[in-house]
Each structure stands twice: as C-alpha cells, then as structure tokens.
Amino acid sequence: MKLPFLLIFLSAFSFVQSQEYPKDYFQSPLNIPLFASGSFGELRGNHFHSGLDFKTQQKEGLSVFAVADGYVSRIKISEGGYGKAIYITHSNGYTSVYGHLKKFNGAIADFVRKRQYAQKSYEVEIFPLSGELSVKKGEVIAFSGNTGSSGGPHLHFEIRDSKTEQTINPMLFGFDIKMPDTKAPVINDLVAYAIGDSSVVNSSQRTIPINLSLQSDGSYLANKVLAKGNVGFGVNTYDLSDNNFNWNGIYKAETFLNGSRIFKYEFDKFAFDETRYINNFIDYYRYKTIKQSVQKLFFKRNYPFSLVSGNKKNGQILVLPNTTYNYRIEISDFHGNKRTVNVPVQYSDAAATIPRVEKKTPYFVKSRNDNNYTKDNISVFIPENAFYEDFYMNFEVKDNVLFLHDQTVPVHNNLTVTFDVSGIPNLNRDKTFISRMDGNKPEYFTTYKKGNLFSIRTKDLGKFVLMTDTVAPKIYRPNFAEGANLDQADSLSIHISDELSGIKEYNAYLNGKWVLADYDYKTKSLTHFFSEAVYEEGKNELKVVVSDKMGNSTIFETHFFKTKKQSSVEKTN
Structure with a gap:
C-alpha cells in the first residue's frame, strides 16, 4: 500500500511544481497586440530589467487595464524611475506593476490628486489600505505614457511576489502565449578569457574575440581555441521575436563541456537588492571601453547572486596537456528557440605573445577587506565587498582634486569620500558641495558636513572636486x-x-x-x-x-x- 501512496504523493508534488505560476489568471494590461521593446532580465545600466516593456504604438494615452481583481497597494510619482506608477496587490499572492503612465483614471486619479494637494508636492508615494482602492479585472486604471526615466512611449509591466517582493518573469504567467515567437536568439560575438597568471588563450593573456561562422543548421562554429590553464567565455547576444525588430535580452544560457553541463542561468526571478550584480555578471571593462555588453559564462569567485549561485561549477575550463575539449554554448529565449555555439578547445603550450596589462600602484585594494586611503586633505574609505575583485587602484590628490581610478572598475557598495576643508580660505561652506566630474559636466552629490569635514557616499570612481553654487535656477x-x-x-x-x-x-x-x-x-x-x-x-x-x-x-x-x-x-x- 505504501508504493501507490508514494506515487500519488510524487505525482501531486510534480503537479504543484508545474503549476507554480498560474497561466491564465492575469489578462493583458493593454487591448492591443503585445510586442516587447524590453525583456525580463535584459541588461541595463547598473541593473537588470525587472519586467516587460510593452510597445504602445509609439503614442501615449492608451487604456491600461488591471490584469486581475485586487486593490491598489502603492502609488508612486517620481521625476525619474517609473514616473507615474501603480501597484496592484492580488489575492493569489502576486502584485502587478504599471510604470511610465501618463495619468491615472477615475477614483485612483482623484485619490492621488487629493494627496498631492495635501502634501503640496507633485512627487508622492502613497500606500492605500486594502479597502480604499479596489479594482476589478479589466478595469481601466490609467493611460500609457512616457513619464520618468523612459526613452519613449511604452508601458513597463511587472509581476512581483507580494511577500518577498522578488520580481518574476511575466512570461511564466502565460504572457508567452500572448506573444508568439519563432525566432532564435542571435550571437554577435564570442569572447575568451585567460583566467589566472599562467593561463593563455590563442597566445594572449588578454580578453580576445573568437571568430564564429554560421552553419547551415543555424548553429555557430567557432575557430579552434588553443589554450592552457583556466579559461572562460562570454557572449554578446540578443533575442528577436516575430513581427518585432527590437533587440531584446535572452532568457537562458547554458554551457557544456564534453556533453556535461558546467554553467547555467535563466531569467525567472531576482530580488531588487541583487540587481547591481549585473556589473559583475557582464564584462564591465569591455562595456565601459567599447560599449559592448558581453555576458560572462563563468565567474572567478562566488558572489551572492541568485541567478548564478545555483551553479556547482564556476563555468571555467581547465585546459590540460594532451586533451581536446568540445565546449558548447546554448542560448535560448523563453519560447524554447535556441542558438548553439560549438567551440573546439585544444591544449597548447605556446607562450603568450600578448601579455596581460596590469599597472601596479602603491594602492592595492583587497576587495574582501575594509580599505582606507588618505592623502593631503582627502580620504577614501572602501568597505569590504565594495569591489568584486582585488586590483591596483589609482589614487592621487592634487590641488584639492581627488583622482580616484576611473569608471572601468565597477563599485557595488558605497565608498565614502571625505574632504577636510579647514585649509581652504574664503570657502562659502553653505553653497559648496562635492562633485564628480563626468567629462566637463559636474555631477552633484548630497554632501554631509560636520565641522571641517565634507563627505559623500558614492558608487562611482573618477575625478572629485569641491564646487560652489551661488547661481539661482x-x-x-x-x-x-x-x-x-x-x-x-x-x-x-x-x-x-x-x-x-x-x-x-x-x-x-x-x-x-x-x-x-x-x-x-x-x-x-x-x-x-x-x-x-x-x-x-x-x-x-x-x-x-x-x-x-x-x-x-x-x-x-x-x-x-x-x-x-x-x-x-x-x-x-
């Protein structure tokens, strides 16, 4: 009797697992065909895209519908970010989010307007109670727009776990059915990395592109890679979909070595406090220097990002003598359309003719430790894990100007930069702040002042100066x-x-x-x-x-x- 019971239990468990996300609970938030101008997990500046961007036919003012019954649990209006946004909590444990709206509708609009006048502020953030603003599935809650940090008219749409606030790929809730797709992703570039002091790839210790050729079956074949030591690969890739010319992000990447999987990630869900890990997920130096987004298919050391932390292996290949390897990359979209790259890898003992470039300075940052540097009247405090890797940092002070490395190294946690202004005569303290110079353009930072010490917190490197502003808007x-x-x-x-x-x-x-x-x-x-x-x-x-x-x-x-x-x-x- 135990065996049938066990089979029934396992079958029920399998059913629950396969039904983790309801496929027909949410309707479309728009009454037009859905085409994505941005996909879930897509690579953006300092963050992964947390939802789907739906095209609105290059115009504003389309009706935006509640995707299910629920209540408005949050309304936020901000100059940047999502602009005018509505959050609706649903009884099934999820919250839907609608961003970059032009205006709200009906009772929601009246509710917001009263709060704005009460606070005498355009920017507001409101958390209505469950009985204050109930909505029905299909009700018009707002109209699409281009508010906030939007580059053109569209609707930003998300589904979040109401309890954990993790954002979840809307495709998992059946939106893939509303957006048919038969086109496979495209691989623009394959890049190889020599990892470690003794590693070499094609006679180079620097990052090196690998030539690809498109095969008749739609797969790519890479030129043979001659290497030794630990090596890794990265891809510059994008996804296409039917009747849509946008280059969107991919859904899944997997790598295999001689048939065994050694690395995988798929964009199902992530937490917002993880999103800055994108700067370690991509080749940040390449992004900053040549504007190319390469997703690394390996990591050098573990870091707490859920999309990659489930891998038991780090995605690297240890290339040993007298051995040939077949390395395979599979890039997929949510609909299962797949693009394969086959990379033959062979051991070679050839010395590197292109050595790694590393400029040593007196300031070696150990990323897992606190670091504190001071020169003249300026100090920089770097907390542990502010950087992803150890590196030699440029640190120079000249004429009350701080030169703190450059923008090619990503910063994960805030650094503290402090200027001691006691030696600066005739300083207008009330009108002075610390600025980072982006070329010739000053970037304002909130400056904390305690006596003669002016401090800021920043996740940027570069040139920092004191600036005085006495000019009115x-x-x-x-x-x-x-x-x-x-x-x-x-x-x-x-x-x-x-x-x-x-x-x-x-x-x-x-x-x-x-x-x-x-x-x-x-x-x-x-x-x-x-x-x-x-x-x-x-x-x-x-x-x-x-x-x-x-x-x-x-x-x-x-x-x-x-x-x-x-x-x-x-x-x-």
Missing part, C-alpha cells in the same frame, strides 16, 4: 505671452533648469494658492492642467518659485486671462 519660456487669453488652452507650461547642483524644489501658485504642476525633467518643463479647475474667471496671477539643492531660488511672476470655466464633462476628459 532659470525659469523661462512660458507657453503663453503675459496677459494672454487662454480660453482655448488646456494647460500652461514653463521651463525650469539649473546648471550646477540641480533643481530641488518647484512650486506654482495661482492667485496665491498652490497648484499642481507636473514636472518632466527630460523636457525641463512644468505643466499645470486647467482640468484641475483651480483658476478663476478673468485675470489670474501665476507665480512660480524654483530652488536648487544649494538653496538658491528664483521667482517668476506673470498673469493671464481665462473667462471660460470648464464643465464637469471637460474636467473628466
């Missing part, structure tokens, strides 16, 4: 002439900018009352919509006050006329 180019009649206009807008420390705060007032103004940093514009119905019939006095991060302020005042009061229908539309 600019307010310019309103979309109407002073005294104009704006009966036919649905909004008014004005541009604001600050060239040094950046804008901290902006406020608009009509006839002495604070009014809501949407800020778009990409166009440097503040926009007030007359549908807010705050204006008065006749003459209206407009006042805009803008302050930068060093406390410099500018006031702009003008007036306009508006004699037509909007109807309730116009307000709704």
Whole structure:
C-alpha cells in the first residue's frame, strides 16, 4: 500500500511544481497586440530589467487595464524611475506593476490628486489600505505614457511576489502565449578569457574575440581555441521575436563541456537588492571601453547572486596537456528557440605573445577587506565587498582634486569620500558641495558636513572636486505671452533648469494658492492642467518659485486671462 501512496504523493508534488505560476489568471494590461521593446532580465545600466516593456504604438494615452481583481497597494510619482506608477496587490499572492503612465483614471486619479494637494508636492508615494482602492479585472486604471526615466512611449509591466517582493518573469504567467515567437536568439560575438597568471588563450593573456561562422543548421562554429590553464567565455547576444525588430535580452544560457553541463542561468526571478550584480555578471571593462555588453559564462569567485549561485561549477575550463575539449554554448529565449555555439578547445603550450596589462600602484585594494586611503586633505574609505575583485587602484590628490581610478572598475557598495576643508580660505561652506566630474559636466552629490569635514557616499570612481553654487535656477519660456487669453488652452507650461547642483524644489501658485504642476525633467518643463479647475474667471496671477539643492531660488511672476470655466464633462476628459 505504501508504493501507490508514494506515487500519488510524487505525482501531486510534480503537479504543484508545474503549476507554480498560474497561466491564465492575469489578462493583458493593454487591448492591443503585445510586442516587447524590453525583456525580463535584459541588461541595463547598473541593473537588470525587472519586467516587460510593452510597445504602445509609439503614442501615449492608451487604456491600461488591471490584469486581475485586487486593490491598489502603492502609488508612486517620481521625476525619474517609473514616473507615474501603480501597484496592484492580488489575492493569489502576486502584485502587478504599471510604470511610465501618463495619468491615472477615475477614483485612483482623484485619490492621488487629493494627496498631492495635501502634501503640496507633485512627487508622492502613497500606500492605500486594502479597502480604499479596489479594482476589478479589466478595469481601466490609467493611460500609457512616457513619464520618468523612459526613452519613449511604452508601458513597463511587472509581476512581483507580494511577500518577498522578488520580481518574476511575466512570461511564466502565460504572457508567452500572448506573444508568439519563432525566432532564435542571435550571437554577435564570442569572447575568451585567460583566467589566472599562467593561463593563455590563442597566445594572449588578454580578453580576445573568437571568430564564429554560421552553419547551415543555424548553429555557430567557432575557430579552434588553443589554450592552457583556466579559461572562460562570454557572449554578446540578443533575442528577436516575430513581427518585432527590437533587440531584446535572452532568457537562458547554458554551457557544456564534453556533453556535461558546467554553467547555467535563466531569467525567472531576482530580488531588487541583487540587481547591481549585473556589473559583475557582464564584462564591465569591455562595456565601459567599447560599449559592448558581453555576458560572462563563468565567474572567478562566488558572489551572492541568485541567478548564478545555483551553479556547482564556476563555468571555467581547465585546459590540460594532451586533451581536446568540445565546449558548447546554448542560448535560448523563453519560447524554447535556441542558438548553439560549438567551440573546439585544444591544449597548447605556446607562450603568450600578448601579455596581460596590469599597472601596479602603491594602492592595492583587497576587495574582501575594509580599505582606507588618505592623502593631503582627502580620504577614501572602501568597505569590504565594495569591489568584486582585488586590483591596483589609482589614487592621487592634487590641488584639492581627488583622482580616484576611473569608471572601468565597477563599485557595488558605497565608498565614502571625505574632504577636510579647514585649509581652504574664503570657502562659502553653505553653497559648496562635492562633485564628480563626468567629462566637463559636474555631477552633484548630497554632501554631509560636520565641522571641517565634507563627505559623500558614492558608487562611482573618477575625478572629485569641491564646487560652489551661488547661481539661482532659470525659469523661462512660458507657453503663453503675459496677459494672454487662454480660453482655448488646456494647460500652461514653463521651463525650469539649473546648471550646477540641480533643481530641488518647484512650486506654482495661482492667485496665491498652490497648484499642481507636473514636472518632466527630460523636457525641463512644468505643466499645470486647467482640468484641475483651480483658476478663476478673468485675470489670474501665476507665480512660480524654483530652488536648487544649494538653496538658491528664483521667482517668476506673470498673469493671464481665462473667462471660460470648464464643465464637469471637460474636467473628466
């Protein structure tokens, strides 16, 4: 009797495992065919893409639907990031996220507007209770847009685990069925690495490209690799899909040595506090120097990133004498379309004619230890695990300027940079901050001041200087002439900018009352919509006050006329 029971239990367990993610619970958030301009896990600057970017036919204002019953558990409006975003918690344990929205709809819009006026702020973050904003599956919750750090109109969509807040590939919930795909990924480049002091690949100790040839069956064959010692490989690859010309990220990579798998990762889910590990996942130096994104198919030492930490092997190949190896790479999309690369590897005792380049300095950073460096009036504290690998760091101070290596080495955790300003005469302390120079462009950092010590926390290397900002922001180019009649206009807008420390705060007032103004940093514009119905019939006095991060302020005042009061229908539309 025990055996049948065990079989039933195992069958039930297998069924539960295969049904981990519901395939038909969520509907589409758009009522148009779904095409992705960005895939889950796609490589982005300092992070993996945490959802799917759905195209919106190159326009804004499409209806965005709740993908299932639930309640709005979070609303966030920010200048960058997701811009205007809605989070809906569902009873099945998941939360759906909708980002870069143009505007909210119905009760959600009213709820947000009241909070913005209460806080007198465009940027708000709200956490409604479960009974405050319930939504039904298929309900229009918002309209698609281009707000926040968006490069064009689209809908950013995510599904998260409500408890752990891990983000999960929406394809696992049946969105793959809504987005058919028969095209296999494409391999642009194959790169080989000599790992370790005595390793050599094709007579080189430096990273070296390997030529590929496309075979008649669609696979790639690499030129023979002659090597010794530990070597690894990386690929520059992208995925295509039907009726879509975007180059998106891949879903899965696997490598095999003589038929046995030695490395694998697949983009199913990850935690947001892991996302910066992308800088160790890719060849960061290559990305920074030649703008090529190469995904490494190995790691030099373990690091706590869930996508790769499940590998019992590190993906490296130890090439020994009198041995030939067949190394195979398989790159797949979510639909199972696969591209294979076969790489013949053979031992060679040839010496390296292209040696590894390593400039030794007096400052050797042991990445697993705390490090503290001081010169003249400037110090740098580096906590353990701020870097992924040990390296020789450039550290120089000259004329109150810190030269801290360069941007080719990734930083995972914050460093602390401190300037002692006691020896700097006539310093305007209130208006001075520490800046990193990106070429000739200064980058503002929040500067903590304690006596003569000015400090910042940063995840960037480069050139750091003290900068003083006494110049107020600019307010310019309103979309109407002073005294104009704006009966036919649905909004008014004005541009604001600050060239040094950046804008901290902006406020608009009509006839002495604070009014809501949407800020778009990409166009440097503040926009007030007359549908807010705050204006008065006749003459209206407009006042805009803008302050930068060093406390410099500018006031702009003008007036306009508006004699037509909007109807309730116009307000709704």
